[in-house]
Amino acid sequence: MRTLTGVGSTPLSGVGAARWYRPEADLTLPDRPDPSAVDADAELARFESARDEAREAIRDARDRAAERVGEEEAAVFDAHEQFLDDPELVGDVEDAIGDGTPAGHAVNDRFAAAIERFEGLDGPMAERADDLRDVRDRLLRALLEVDSVVGLGDLPDGTVLLAERLTPSDTAELDPDAVAGIATVSGGRTAHAAIIARSLSIPAVVGVGEPLREVEDGDDLLVDGAAGRVVVDPDPEACAAAAGTEATAVTERVATADGRPVEVAANVGSEAELPAAADRGADGIGLFRTEFLFIDRDSPPSEDEQYEAVAAALSTFPDDRVVVRTLDVGGDKRVPYLDLPDETNPFLGRRGIRLSLDEHRDLFETQIRAVLRAAASGGGADSTGGEGLAVMFPLVSRVEEVEAAVAAVESVAADLDAEGVDHAIPELGAMIETPAAAFLADRLAERLDFLSVGTNDLAQYVMAADRENDGVADYHDPLHPAVLRAIDRTTSAAAGADAWVGMCGEMAGDPALTELLVGLGLDELSMSAVTVPAVKERVRAVDSAEARALAEEALACDARSEVRDLLGIDGA
Amino acid sequence: MERTVTVVPEAGLHARPASKLVQTASRFDADVSIGRPEDGDDGLVRADSMLSVSGLNAARGESVRVVAEGAEAADALDAICDLLTSEVEGADGETGEADGEADGDETDADGGDPT
Numbered sequence: 001m002r003t004l005t006g007v008g009s010t011p012l013s014g015v016g017a018a019r020w021y022r023p024e025a026d027l028t029l030p031d032r033p034d035p036s037a038v039d040a041d042a043e044l045a046r047f048e049s050a051r052d053e054a055r056e057a058i059r060d061a062r063d064r065a066a067e068r069v070g071e072e073e074a075a076v077f078d079a080h081e082q083f084l085d086d087p088e089l090v091g092d093v094e095d096a097i098g099d100g101t102p103a104g105h106a107v108n109d110r111f112a113a114a115i116e117r118f119e120g121l122d123g124p125m126a127e128r129a130d131d132l133r134d135v136r137d138r139l140l141r142a143l144l145e146v147d148s149v150v151g152l153g154d155l156p157d158g159t160v161l162l163a164e165r166l167t168p169s170d171t172a173e174l175d176p177d178a179v180a181g182i183a184t185v186s187g188g189r190t191a192h193a194a195i196i197a198r199s200l201s202i203p204a205v206v207g208v209g210e211p212l213r214e215v216e217d218g219d220d221l222l223v224d225g226a227a228g229r230v231v232v233d234p235d236p237e238a239c240a241a242a243a244g245t246e247a248t249a250v251t252e253r254v255a256t257a258d259g260r261p262v263e264v265a266a267n268v269g270s271e272a273e274l275p276a277a278a279d280r281g282a283d284g285i286g287l288f289r290t291e292f293l294f295i296d297r298d299s300p301p302s303e304d305e306q307y308e309a310v311a312a313a314l315s316t317f318p319d320d321r322v323v324v325r326t327l328d329v330g331g332d333k334r335v336p337y338l339d340l341p342d343e344t345n346p347f348l349g350r351r352g353i354r355l356s357l358d359e360h361r362d363l364f365e366t367q368i369r370a371v372l373r374a375a376a377s378g379g380g381a382d383s384t385g386g387e388g389l390a391v392m393f394p395l396v397s398r399v400e401e402v403e404a405a406v407a408a409v410e411s412v413a414a415d416l417d418a419e420g421v422d423h424a425i426p427e428l429g430a431m432i433e434t435p436a437a438a439f440l441a442d443r444l445a446e447r448l449d450f451l452s453v454g455t456n457d458l459a460q461y462v463m464a465a466d467r468e469n470d471g472v473a474d475y476h477d478p479l480h481p482a483v484l485r486a487i488d489r490t491t492s493a494a495a496g497a498d499a500w501v502g503m504c505g506e507m508a509g510d511p512a513l514t515e516l517l518v519g520l521g522l523d524e525l526s527m528s529a530v531t532v533p534a535v536k537e538r539v540r541a542v543d544s545a546e547a548r549a550l551a552e553e554a555l556a557c558d559a560r561s562e563v564r565d566l567l568g569i570d571g572a
Numbered sequence: 573m574e575r576t577v578t579v580v581p582e583a584g585l586h587a588r589p590a591s592k593l594v595q596t597a598s599r600f601d602a603d604v605s606i607g608r609p610e611d612g613d614d615g616l617v618r619a620d621s622m623l624s625v626s627g628l629n630a631a632r633g634e635s636v637r638v639v640a641e642g643a644e645a646a647d648a649l650d651a652i653c654d655l656l657t658s659e660v661e662g663a664d665g666e667t668g669e670a671d672g673e674a675d676g677d678e679t680d681a682d683g684g685d686p687t
Contacts, residue, residue: 079591082622089623114623121629128626298583 001233004215006208008228009182009189010530013242014203015234016158016180018219021166027140029108035100047093047103050142054084057138061153076131083135089114104143111136155179160221162212171196181205181223183230185212188473189506198509198528199269201276205230207470249281250536256518260544263524264536265321267504271309274316277529281536284320284387286452286526287504288313290327290367294335300363306370311377314389321387323452323502323526324371325431326405327363328352328394338363347466352395352431357404368412375424390427392452397436399443406447429499433457438486445497453490453522455505459483478507479563484520484555491521502526512569514538519551574639575649576609580657584631589655594622596651602642604652609637619652 062077083089089110096106111132118129140146152173155161158180165187174182174197181203187194188207197204203225215221215232222234224242231238255261265286266277277285293301293309313322329335330351338360343349356364368391375389393405406428416423429450432438438458445451455478460467462483465475478484487503494501502524507513509527511534517525518539525535550566557563581589597604597619606625607615616639617624630636636656640649 075588075591079622082591082594086621086623088618088621117627121627298588 001231001235001238004183004208004211004230004232006183006205006212006228006230007189008225009194009204009206010198010202010528011226011534012201012203012530013222013224013226013239014160014180015220015222015239016160017217018162018215018221019155019159019217021152021161021163027137027144027146029102029104029140029144032105033102038097038100038102040098040100043097043101043103043106044094046143047097047107047139050103050107050139051084051090053142054135054138055081057154058084058135079128079131080135083132084139104140107136107139107143111139160223162215165206166197171200174200174202176200176202181221181225183208183212183215183221183223185209186470188467188470188476195506195528196269198530199267199273201530249279249533251281253283254536254539256539256542256544256547258544260518262518262522262539263321263502264532264539265323265502265524265526266529266532267526268313268529271312273529274313277532278316280529280532282317282320282529282532284317285313285322286502286508286524288322288324290324291329291335294327294329294338297337299337300366303366303370303373306367307373310371310374310389314374314377319387321390321427323390323392323429323504324426325392325394326353326356326367326371327360330355347460353393353401353405354395356393357401357408361408365408365412368409369416371426372409372413372416372423373421375426376422388426389424390429390450392429392431392450394431394454395433395457396430396444397434399440399447402430402444402447431457431504432486432490434461435486438462438489441490441493442496445494445499448499450500450502451490451494452502452504452524452526453487455483455487455503455507458486458505459507462486477560478505479513479567479569480560481555481557481563484551484563487520487522488551488555495521500524509535511535511538512567515542515547515550516554516567518542518544519547519549519554521551573641573645573649574637575653576635576637577653577656579630579632579634579636580659582632582659584634585625585628585636590622590625593652593655594620594625596655597648600640600642600644600648600651602640602645602648604638604640604645604648606636606638606652609635 058077058080092110093106096110097103101109115129115132118132153175155175155178157178159178160181160183161174161179162183164185166182166184179202182197183204184206186207194204194206203223205223205225205228208230212230220233222231222239222242224231227242253261254264263283265284266280266282267287267289268274268277268285269289270292288310290306293306310322310324328351329338330340330349331347341350350359371389371391393402396402409425409428413423413425427449429448429452430437430444431452431454432441433454437444441451456467459465459476459478459480463475463480465472467476491501500523501521503517503522504526506527508517508525509531511531514525514535515538527535553566554563557566579585583589585593604619605616606619606628607617608628608630616637617628619625619638638649638652638656
């Protein structure tokens with residue numbers, strides 16, 4: 001048994017066989033033999049069976065994508081199969097084999113020529129080059145019998161995936177039923193990939209560092225996301241102990257020991273995650289990301305499609321609140337068909353509400369129409385018990401933005417009235433993610449029903465530290481006193497204006513911080529569903545007066561290290 | 573037999589329309605080829621090849637020439653020309669009231685694509 005330490009990212013544990021993910025895996029072909037030494041018939045047969053193997057893999061991938069993401073996304077695999085069976089391409093490869101080229105080289109040569117052709121074309125055609133590469137690699141893998149690199153969606157049950165670092169799209173492709181855990185050499189718990197792993201409930205430990213590289217394919221591993229460690233060759237006791245630390249779901253709403261209610265809700269990134277959120281006892285959805293409706297497709301979703309998604313969330317949580325965030329793209333979240341500009345500093349550029357009120361106002365209004373219609377299917381704003389639909393706007397930095405967004409909602413409502421379409425006005429709120437929004441929280445709260453603190457971006461912008469840059473990971477921590485003060489300013493301002501305040505950043509899901517957050521005055525905490533049970537358990541143990549005293553002490557600290565000491569958190 | 577038509581789908585002969593066309597061309601007992609009229613017979617490529625059809629890179633509004641030979645040539649020609657001249661390539665139907673919105677969005681999206 002050997003223990004490696006990292007940062008626990010999804011607080012679950014899993015046991016399985018190690019498998020390195022090396023996207024640039026070695027598909028090197030052997031030296032080209034003399035054509036006279038090549039048995040063309042045998043090579044043709046190998047090519048044929050490689051195609052069969054690739055076809056089967058493509059169809060599997062297609063079925064899975066259709067089931068998990070939707071038909072729209074699955075269609076790309078139809079194109080893959082068409083390339084695989086393309087009469088010209090297949091004919092070219094077969095001709096080359098007939099001339100004494102081994103199957104692997106023939107595939108490589110002919111595909112290279114085709115890829116080059118597409119790379120020279122514009123826009124969507126260039127993506128065909130990626131499709132061709134994908135098909136070529138499947139064929140080469142089959143021919144070279146390289147089985148260490150399988151598609152991420154194709155991993156066998158009980159795989160612990162090891163990687164240098166994972167991208168968000170890599171992670172989204174994983175099958176949570178097959179992947180027992182993830183461990184990465186670099187990356188932090190607030191990286192998008194880590195957030196996706198949490199939302200898929202895949203145990204994960206990130207940032208393990210160099211020692212992880214010594215783990216080999218096939219090693220038995222325990223990924224203990226609660227303790228932030230990876231155990232090589234774990235004994236059964238260690239596995240059982242790790243499994244035992246997972247909290248069990250609490251379905252009822254919770255309050256502090258002295259009776260102050262705190263809503264513990266879930267962040268959800270797609271309809272598919274709704275049942276898991278309900279299973280873990282979430283009090284509704286504190287952040288319903290709507291980007292999933294827009295990405296991985298060729299055109300924006302229709303109003304009806306968006307209506308269905310929001311209505312589905314409301315019907316999963318009939319007695320709770322569902323907070324929908326309007327489209328938040330830009331920054332590192334790209335949507336090909338939206339034609340977002342290339343910017344030197346995309347995080348400081350056209351993103352969130354800035355796009356929605358301007359160049360993508362049409363998308364925004366369609367989304368608002370869908371949401372207002374869905375609100376009529378749920379509770380609406382007249383409910384006071386933390387139920388019904390709420391909408392919040394991302395990346396607010398100016399009062400005028402909130403005024404314009406509220407005006408847009410009113411104008412859409414007037415249109416729906418005129419059309420005689422059923423609708424209701426949901427609660428309206430702003431995300432507090434920028435220092436500007438925290439400074440203006442009082443003015444924003446006057447105009448809105450609620451505020452929701454997005455701590456990942458807030459820490460990034462308050463500390464001027466890119467959340468994806470490991471070099472400034474130290475800066476990117478909401479426990480820096482400057483970030484805590486921005487949160488405190490927000491909650492104080494909202495209390496004066498009779499608005500409620502939630503938090504939907506990763507900070508909200510860390511049970512070690514629950515007492516501090518209650519003390520800072522948050523009414524709602526929203527997190528990856530997997531951490532809901534542990535936070536609920538923690539809320540019940542908190543005394544709100546002691547929590548306030550703890551928050552005062554934290555706010556008086558000079559340094560993050562002092563805050564950590566105060567909270568009894570080990571330095572990391 | 574042959575016919576020359578103007579490409580109607582917003583996305584031109586890209587992605588799904590191309591995929592559909594290849595599927596359709598493969599379905600008939602006919603040799604179907606496609607090309608730009610100005611390129612003459614040398615510019616014709618196999619309509620059952622994804623590589624060739626995508627490689628044409630034909631955009632909405634361009635003319636394409638479709639040539640079919642064989643037992644089911646007439647049916648194949650009809651089916652292919654139908655595809656090339658229909659607005660929507662059979663994606664999830666957007667119904668009544670959402671139509672106006674969705675159309676506006678799509679114009680926006682496709683206008684942005686080639687950049």
